Amino acid sequence: MNEAKARELICAMGHRLYQRRxxxxxxxxxxxxxxxxxxxxxxxxxxxxxxxxxxxxxxxTGRLIAGDKPSKEAFLHTSVYDVRPDAQAIIHTHSTHSVAVSCMDHPHGCPPIEPLTAYYVMRVGELALVPYYRPGDKRLADAVREVAVRHACVLLANHGPVIAGKGLNEALYALEELEETARLKLLLDGHRTKPLTAEQVAELTLI
Structure with a gap:
């Protein structure tokens, strides 16, 4: 893909994200x-x-060579690209329901979102939770790099998701699935739920 086309795709994706709130x-x-x-x-x-x-x-290496000053969170992208050679695109948002889940008190070692649906497992997989660091704190880069080796979808505590994909559309679909499942989790709060079993999750990874 040439650079001009890539620039157009990023702008189009930004518009889609904004339109979808x-x-x-x-x-x-x-x-x-x-x-x-x-x-x-x-x-x-x-x-x-x-x-x-x-x-x-x-x-x-993440050094600016053209265009406007990059996002102060550009180092998040560098951290993921460094350890995920398969990643071609990354989307980071502060999407409402995912952020709400990121603000909850999750017991150590427990996933922030259980495998509630098959499509959550297939599109998001196992979601990693990264501890809170203030926006722009470079220690966040190391924390993200450590978990991104094994997880394409990362949730920053009290902040929001960072999603890597083989393309922008794949990253978007994973983000949307995460956001909707986060919404389900909040709707189910206080109710007894029945997440998928380890065997059911393993079966989905073969699809």
């Missing part, structure tokens, strides 16, 4: 990997109003 204000960021680096949305920019020319162009 998965992002608001200037929250969230999107990136696409290129052969010799990657593109990421600029800082303090509404994803629903992106300009292809303003998209930040970074080299493989």
């Amino acid at each position: 998965l992002v608001h204000g200037t929250a969230g960021n999107i990136s696409l990997r290129l052969e010799d680096g990657w593109l990421v949305t600029p800082t303090n920019t509404c994803l629903g109003e992106l300009d292809p020319a303003s998209i930040s162009r970074l080299d493989a």
Whole structure:
């Protein structure tokens, strides 16, 4: 994919996220990997109003080489790309229901969201929860890198999800599945639930 096309795809995805109310204000960021680096949305920019020319162009180490100043959370993307060679796109949002789940008190070692549905297992898999760090804290990079080796979908405590995919659409579909399952979890709060068993989850990984 050439860079001009990649810039257009990022802008189109930003508009889709904004229209679907998965992002608001200037929250969230999107990136696409290129052969010799990657593109990421600029800082303090509404994803629903992106300009292809303003998209930040970074080299493989995360250094800005063209475009506007990148998102202050660009290091999250670098951390994931460093350990996931299969990742071609990353979406980070502050989507409401996922953030709500990220603010809950989860017992140590327990997943933030149980395997409630088959499609959650197939699109999201096992969701990793990363402890809270203030926005822009570089310690978050190490925490994300550590879990991204095994997890394409990461939930930042009191913050929001970071989703890697083989393309923007794959990342979007995983994000939407996570957001809807987070909504289900909140709707079911206080009710007895019956998550999928370990055997049922294992069966789904073969599909």
